[in-house]
Every structure is written in C-alpha cells, then in structure tokens.
Amino acid sequence: MFKTRILLLIISLVFSGQLFAKLPVSVQLWSVKDTLKNDFHGTLKSLAEMGFDGVEFAGDFGPYSDNPAALKAKLSELGLVASSAHIGFDALTESTIDSTLLFYNTLGVTTLYVPWDERAWHPEGVKSLVKELTKVSDYATRFNMKIGFHNHNKEFNAFNNATFWDYIASNTPKTMPLQLDIGWVNYAAKDPIYFIKQYPNRTLATHIKVRTIEGSNMSPIIGENNIDWPAIIDTLESHGNTKWLVLEQEEYPNGLTPLQSVAKSKQNLDKILLNKPEFR
Numbered sequence: 001m002f003k004t005r006i007l008l009l010i011i012s013l014v015f016s017g018q019l020f021a022k023l024p025v026s027v028q029l030w031s032v033k034d035t036l037k038n039d040f041h042g043t044l045k046s047l048a049e050m051g052f053d054g055v056e057f058a059g060d061f062g063p064y065s066d067n068p069a070a071l072k073a074k075l076s077e078l079g080l081v082a083s084s085a086h087i088g089f090d091a092l093t094e095s096t097i098d099s100t101l102l103f104y105n106t107l108g109v110t111t112l113y114v115p116w117d118e119r120a121w122h123p124e125g126v127k128s129l130v131k132e133l134t135k136v137s138d139y140a141t142r143f144n145m146k147i148g149f150h151n152h153n154k155e156f157n158a159f160n161n162a163t164f165w166d167y168i169a170s171n172t173p174k175t176m177p178l179q180l181d182i183g184w185v186n187y188a189a190k191d192p193i194y195f196i197k198q199y200p201n202r203t204l205a206t207h208i209k210v211r212t213i214e215g216s217n218m219s220p221i222i223g224e225n226n227i228d229w230p231a232i233i234d235t236l237e238s239h240g241n242t243k244w245l246v247l248e249q250e251e252y253p254n255g256l257t258p259l260q261s262v263a264k265s266k267q268n269l270d271k272i273l274l275n276k277p278e279f280r
Contacts, residue, residue, distance in 0.1 A: 022273050023237065025266070026054035026083035028207065028248040032258045036060050044078055046259055050266045054083035056205075056246050057109070068107035075108075082107050083244045084179075084205055086115040086150065092136045101143045111204060112140070113150040113179045121154035121164045130171040137176045148177030148204070153211075156188035163190075169199045178202045180240075182232060183209030183248070193235045203240030208269060209248040220251035221261065223268025230272060245269070 027047055029036055036043045040062030047055060055075070064071035075081055082104075091100040092114075104112060114133070119125030133149055140147045149172075155165040169178055180203050185192040196203050210225055212218040218225050236242035247269060252261040 023233070023242060023245050024053035024083070025269065026056050026205075026244050026246045027052050027262060027266075028056045028058060028246050029060060030058040030086075031247070031249040031262050033058070033060065035258055036062070041074070043259070044075070044080065047262070048078040048080050050263050051270065052080065052266065054081045054244065056083050057085040058115075059086070068103050072106065072108050082109045083246065084111045084113060085109050087112050089114060089117065089132065092147070097136065097139060101140060101145055105143055105145060110144070111146045111148065111177055113148050113177070115150040116152065120149075120168065121157050123159065126159070126164055126167055130168055133168070133172050133176065137173055146175070146177050146204070148179055150179040150207070151181050151184055153184045153188040156185065156190045165195065166198075169202070174202065176202070177204040179205050179207065181207040181209060181248070183207060183211035186227065187211040187213060192232055196235045196240045200239045201241035203236055203242050205244040205246050206236055206240065206242060207246050207248045209250065212251060220249070220253055221268065222247065222265035223272055229269075230275070233273070
C-alpha cells in the first residue's frame with residue numbers, strides 16, 4: 001500500500017510539473033540602468049521581489065565596484081546570484097584581464113560576454129575579432145571561466161554565403177558560448193531556432209527580449225506578441241545547453257517605467273514557462 005501511494009504521488013508530481021526544474025531566469029541590469037544608478041539597493045530588492053533568480057551585470061556595481069565579495073553577499077541576502085556579465089574588450093587587455101577575471105570570479109560569475117564590437121559586421125574586422133575572442137576565451141579557462149559573444153542585428157547581415165554570426169561561430173572554439181539575443185535575431189528577420197540548432201550546446205544563456213520594428217504595432221512586453229516563446233525555449237533546452245534565460249527590456253511602452261515594464265514581462269514569461277507542456 002505504501003509503495004502504491006508513493007507511485008501515485010510521483011505520477012501526480014510529474015503531471016503537475018513539480019518534478020521538472022524550469023530554467024532559472026535572470027535580468028540584464030541594463031534594462032533598469034537609470035533606476036539602478038539612482039537607487040542601487042532598492043532596485044535589486046525590487047527585482048528580487050519580482051521573482052528573478054539572478055542578475056546579469058553591465059558595468060554598474062553601485063557601491064561595490066571594489067568589493068565583489070560584499071556584492072555577492074548582498075545578492076545572496078536578496079536571494080539572487082550573478083548569472084553572468086557583459087564586458088568590453090578594454091577590460092580584457094593584457095594589463096586588465098587578470099584583475100577583471102578575478103573580480104568576476106569573486107562575484108560568482110563564471111561566464112562573461114562581450115556585448116558589442118563593430119568589427120562583428122565588417123568583412124575584414126570580423127577576422128581580427130574572432131582571433132581576439134579566441135585568445136581571451138582560451139585565457140579565461142585558466143580561471144575556470146568562459147568568455148563569449150553577444151549579438152545585435154547586424155551580425156546577421158550576409159557574409160561569405162552565410163552571415164557574420166555564422167563566421168564568428170564557425171571560427172571560434174566550440175566551447176566558446178554564444179549568447180543569442182532573441183530580440184535582435186527576430187529584428188534581423190532571422191530564425192533563432194535555426195541558430196540555436198546550428199551551433200548546439202553553445203547558447204549557455206540567451207536574452208529573452210522583444211525588439212520592436214519601426215512602424216509596426218508590436219509590443220515590447222514579453223508575451224504580448226506572436227513570438228513562439230515555448231518553441232524557442234524548448235529548443236534552448238534540447239539543443240542549446242542553456243543554463244539561464246536572461247530577460248532584457250529596452251523599450252518601455254504606454255508610459256510604464258523600466259521597473260514596471262520588466263515586471264510585466266517577467267509575469268508573462270512566468271506564465272509562458274508554466275504553460276509549457278512539461279510544466280502543466
């Protein structure tokens with residue numbers, strides 16, 4: 001009888017979704033950059049109260065710019081972790097890379113992303129970009145860390161019978177993560193599912209975002225558009241080796257503040273995750 005009850009409980013949990021661990025959700029702090037600057041602690045507290053599991057840094061550490069251990073402790077106090085961070089190549093030069101990696105390692109970050117480099121869509125510049133990415137990516141392994149690259153829309157311009165993104169992915173180590181920004185991929189009129197599958201196990205984190213097209217009536221709020229988020233998230237889980245969904249909000253509609261916009265997108269993303277078949 002006892003074994004029967006345990007079996008029935010397991011079946012119940014499976015169908016209710018409680019045995020399935022959904023991907024954790026982080027927020028890119030650039031989404032609330034002005035709010036963060038005005039009230040660092042209050043903004044982090046608000047994000048924690050929205051139910052985020054982590055935050056992705058973009059250069060603003062408030063009063064902790066010289067104390068990553070204290071910042072990690074503050075995040076922990078709020079129930080948050082640092083999921084990842086965006087950094088420029090200026091923090092990855094021969095004279096800066098060691099201190100940069102040490103700072104983020106102390107903060108608890110294991111994966112960094114270069115978010116922007118104009119060489120990424122230049123026919124000659126992209127060649128030097130992949131060399132530099134490969135160099136810093138290899139160096140980061142000494143710290144048990146990874147350095148990857150994040151896209152905007154121009155990386156999907158045509159190049160060598162494919163795209164610049166294909167060139168970057170094909171000419172960097174397969175262990176180098178590619179942080180696919182879904183908003184910019186859609187903006188470039190490309191299929192994010194194709195690129196997740198084309199470069200498997202490299203989308204360790206992805207930006208869940210809507211980037212609106214001028215003249216369209218798209219909403220920048222997650223879940224208020226026709227983007228097939230369940231299919232994208234399923235592909236991230238099955239092909240991307242994805243560890244984090246990173247919500248980013250760059251547009252704030254209908255007079256909403258950045259925090260209000262993020263909260264609305266987070267609520268809708270939670271519903272999307274809960275309504276995926278395996279979570280029903």
